[in-house]
Amino acid sequence: MSVRGVCLDIAGVLTDSGRLLPGAAEALQALDAAALPWRLLTNTSRRPQTAILAELTSLGLPVQAEQLFAAPRVVADAARARGLRPYLLVHPDIRAEFAGLDCREPNAVVLCDAAEGLDYRSLDQAFALLRAGAPLLAVGLNRYFQGRERLELDVGPFVKALEYAAGMEAEIIGKPGRAMFELACASMGLAAADVAMVGDDVEADVAGAVAAGLQGILVRTGKYRDGDEQRLPPGAVCVDNIAAAVALLV
């Protein structure tokens, strides 16, 4: 594959359950050595950008702030850029990302995994705003995530609920939506076609990237399950792990 830059998912590609996956640090070093710029793209919606950076550093992955695209921060930036006054359905731990936004008399809904804050009243309030024409900005479409003991509900089902209720379509800012892919490529000064996305989620990472014009690489780590490669979009490839993915690229 011929690329001029790389986007990478974090969980399941570079890390797993708070540990570094084998070859992750070496892979980023190899990209640096080949002068290939890279960005990390995550839909994680229960930790602020600063906490993710701190964790990566503590694991031995030196990542600069401008190399990390965390979907909640991107959602907040989009709301600011468009002058929206969002009704916030967000996890308490990432509320600070939305500091400075005027949320009075809301004219938009932002849905970033509110967890315990998601209840009938808050969803009904969001529904009323959507019915009145407000846009819905959502962090992603993930169905569930690996919790401490079992899979737990992620934000996607609540996006689907509100879309169905109000008869409208959400703007998915994080993966598999286009917005975060486009911002990451633009931050490297590259066209999407010159960038490959490496991920363990065939839908959000790989199909989303290909739909946004990037090249796609699926790794057989993290949430990868046997047979996922049957659902690869045309042109995308599947390799064993991050080391194999980077070997394809440098």
Add this chain to the structure above:
Amino acid sequence: MSVRGVCLDIAGVLTDSGRLLPGAAEALQALDAAALPWRLLTNTSRRPQTAILAELTSLGLPVQAEQLFAAPRVVADAARARGLRPYLLVHPDIRAEFAGLDCREPNAVVLCDAAEGLDYRSLDQAFALLRAGAPLLAVGLNRYFQGRERLELDVGPFVKALEYAAGMEAEIIGKPGRAMFELACASMGLAAADVAMVGDDVEADVAGAVAAGLQGILVRTGKYRDGDEQRLPPGAVCVDNIAAAVALLV
């Protein structure tokens, strides 16, 4: 139209905002006079069967218990008949319908408009059961209902959320599902093809009935909106109100 029995929706067909619609009482009398048996079918999920009967009687519509099919009661009967131990997401006001069901170590999920009881924890609990293979019995697919001041979220969006999360399909017991239509026809000793359904909801009442083999009549009262007749299934008809519907049938 040639029929041997009739099913009717209540809200928007016979009543509106707690009042009788013009011609409603006369319509039921005309069916009785023509010796056409009839059943009332409602997805109302915030009032028990007994309260619905009492309200109809107080409005001057003498309805016998066996003539009323309220979806929550039908859901409860289905759970009992199948020996299910449901995890109940139901409105507090209809909890009594589920009396006697063993709900320990649940092996099914029942979703009947829990309103304030629907929150992240309860939906996540339902999700875990569905992932483990439990069936999801839902009262209906309604997107919203007319609340006191505005449209409010109904049960349908939560069905869609759980279906998306767990990658499975709910059994819709009330309209537009087949189960309640089939039970109503069976209670009159009639084949579905010999029964017409009269409703104001082109999807839940009319398309649902036609999919279950009944004939379909849409009335231009209640939640009917201009243009709904464009979405009628083949063979179904649209008339102004309950009086016109019954005139077609007797």
